[in-house]
Amino acid sequence: MRVNVTVNGVAHRVDHVWALESLLDFLRERVGLRGTKNACEQGECGSCSVYVDGVLVCSCLVAAGQVEGCSVVTVEGLDPSPVQQAFVNAGAVQCGFCTPGMVVAAHCLLADDPDPDDLTVREQLSGNLCRCTGYQKILDAVHLAAERAGASGR
């Protein structure tokens, strides 16, 4: 199967894609973008979160063929984002494995709600697990990113 897809603004035409291949494997193995992490492969952990046509999804639950003609944005495509800088400054990165998914989900959250309250952040990041349990710093990072965006006059 051939898949035509735009990833982070770059058009890709990939041949010999397996019919049952996940978007996650496609991004990591065919496009070579390893920022999107593979952990649970069942939509529980959110570490494979990406945007497909602007919608936040778990790439492990999307078949590669389903993104034909779509625009995919991965964590690499967000770089450099104020969210990433806030994660660094707030100490929201421990082992780092959940970070790409957290950053993409936080980016999506802040795009919808530039000044979220704590409950909203918790709810919107509820599909992203951190095995280091560094949630408090992650919440701090999201609020810091929101604060900075507000201060910069958005």
Add this chain to the structure above:
Amino acid sequence: MVDINFGRARPGGLLDLSRVEGLDSWELIDGGRTVRIGAGASFTRIIDELGSLCPALAQAARTVGSPQIRNRGTVAGNLATASPAGDAHPVLLACWAQVEVESAHAARLIDIDDFFVGPKRSALAPDELIRAVRIPAAAGPQQFAKIGPRNAMVIATASFALNLDVAGQRVGTGIGSAGPTPLRAQAAEQMLEEALADRWDAPEAELARPLGPAAREHSEQERANCPERPVSAANKSGNDSGADIPSRLSEGAARQFGALVAEAASPIDDVRGSAAYRRHALSVLARRTLNWALADLSEAERPVSGANKSGNPGGAAA
């Protein structure tokens, strides 16, 4: 996809129907009395757009997985899997929904009561696909509640939906995760219909929820209210005794309703909970949703109505 990722399923190919025109949207049919939800409409869309027309379904949708899952998951997907734990199922039962299915040679409507035939087994024939779900627009208070170890990402240990159809003077119920299939608590419905008999005759205009396209305008505001919902529900669930609820139902009647719901379940012991816990949880969920619904009803009876403000988080953990 999970079964494929884990090597449990190796289908010869996959068919992506998500681009079929119109499948991802919803419309009003029957002169605005029924909401027809396309098989591809995501739970996120239901939360954003159907809070007024299908309040219990929107509540249940809010308890599904995570934002990522709700962006992809659908009611039709819930139905096709036919798990007893599907979050939409209790609501579909409580609202007397119909499933619109189609094959290459015929289309038919399946009443929700005939749809679930066993654990993960439905009345869907091998060559049939779900095209849409038809749900009567709410004509009175509806509530959904779910119990699990966490507020997010949980498969329900037990769940319950209640629909007070003021216009039709009927009560609808649905039980999830406490039997081989989602179940209806028939005796409980009957008991509540009798207990509410004098209540149904209150001024109809105030009781019935907004119907028709005008109701769509409420959705934006409802979305704005969403983050606050768990807070308001926390206040409400504090009233579990029912003492402060302005209702004409005695606490005894609420307890009887809870007991009848628990009796209607046929739960098993499994990793998520024991049968006894599930029965007990259901009796609590039934009373709780009843109190919420009666509070909605009382609110609607007041001149300045705010019937939609009383959401519950659905995922309230025990």
